[in-house]
Amino acid sequence: MHLPSQSTAVADKNSDRDVRPIGVLDSGIGGLTVVSALRRALPNESIYYLGDTARVPYGGKSPSTVQRYSHEIASLLLRENAKTIVVACNTASALALPTLEEDLPVTVTGVISPGAKAATAATRNEHIGVIGTRATIKSRAYEHALRNLNSAVRVTARACPLLVPLIEEGWLRSDVTVKILMQYLQPLRGDGIDTIVVGCTHHPLLRAAIQRLLGDSVTLVDSA
Numbered sequence: 001m002h003l004p005s006q007s008t009a010v011a012d013k014n015s016d017r018d019v020r021p022i023g024v025l026d027s028g029i030g031g032l033t034v035v036s037a038l039r040r041a042l043p044n045e046s047i048y049y050l051g052d053t054a055r056v057p058y059g060g061k062s063p064s065t066v067q068r069y070s071h072e073i074a075s076l077l078l079r080e081n082a083k084t085i086v087v088a089c090n091t092a093s094a095l096a097l098p099t100l101e102e103d104l105p106v107t108v109t110g111v112i113s114p115g116a117k118a119a120t121a122a123t124r125n126e127h128i129g130v131i132g133t134r135a136t137i138k139s140r141a142y143e144h145a146l147r148n149l150n151s152a153v154r155v156t157a158r159a160c161p162l163l164v165p166l167i168e169e170g171w172l173r174s175d176v177t178v179k180i181l182m183q184y185l186q187p188l189r190g191d192g193i194d195t196i197v198v199g200c201t202h203h204p205l206l207r208a209a210i211q212r213l214l215g216d217s218v219t220l221v222d223s224a
């Protein structure tokens with residue numbers, strides 16, 4: 001999906017600006033929340049978005065499969081002349097960022113490090129929760145990024161594998177979804193976190209329910 005910049009073509013002709021698109025990749029459509037944030041921050045940039053809806057979800061797949069898929073999607077973005085690549089998918093960021101950075105001829109930005117920075121800046125009691133896919137949580141990528149920034153930080157991480165299928169199904173307000181969410185979040189709440197990284201592109205669609213279940217004193221940080 002090519003999203004042209006919000007500026008005029010005349011402005012592009014008269015400036016030295018690099019008009020090639022920013023490439024954004026995700027395992028599906030969840031990364032469009034990241035695209036909205038990018039468009040707000042960089043209204044003059046055009047964006048080429050590729051969501052791998054044919055092979056979503058990535059969250060239950062092996063590291064080597066996620067790496068292979070991420071490299072394939074990134075190659076397609078390069079073919080569209082992307083000048084830089086944003087990996088909006090947390091699972092791909094957790095498992096494939098180092099090899100993408102190594103292999104691609106353009107800069108690559110994932111969501112783990114920015115999310116960890118925002119969370120360490122937000123926490124007051126240095127106790128941060130992380131939710132995400134099984135693959136993201138198993139990789140401990142957020143834990144490492146958070147501890148690199150602040151070695152005193154305590155991290156309580158929880159994989160929430162049932163949330164992506166429920167969200168894909170459109171069951172955003174269903175009682176079943178809220179009950180499952182409660183089951184996932186209860187231990188984090190009981191553990192005393194004051195900040196949570198919503199570490200999956202799908203999860204912000206449940207933002208209101210997550211905030212309600214954790215209470216207003218907990219700060220939510222998402223990939224966007």
Ligand code: DGL
Nearest residue numbers: 027057058059090091201
């Ligand atoms: N895009 C994935 C992520 O942010 C969530 C969906 C999936 O499992 O592919 O981790």
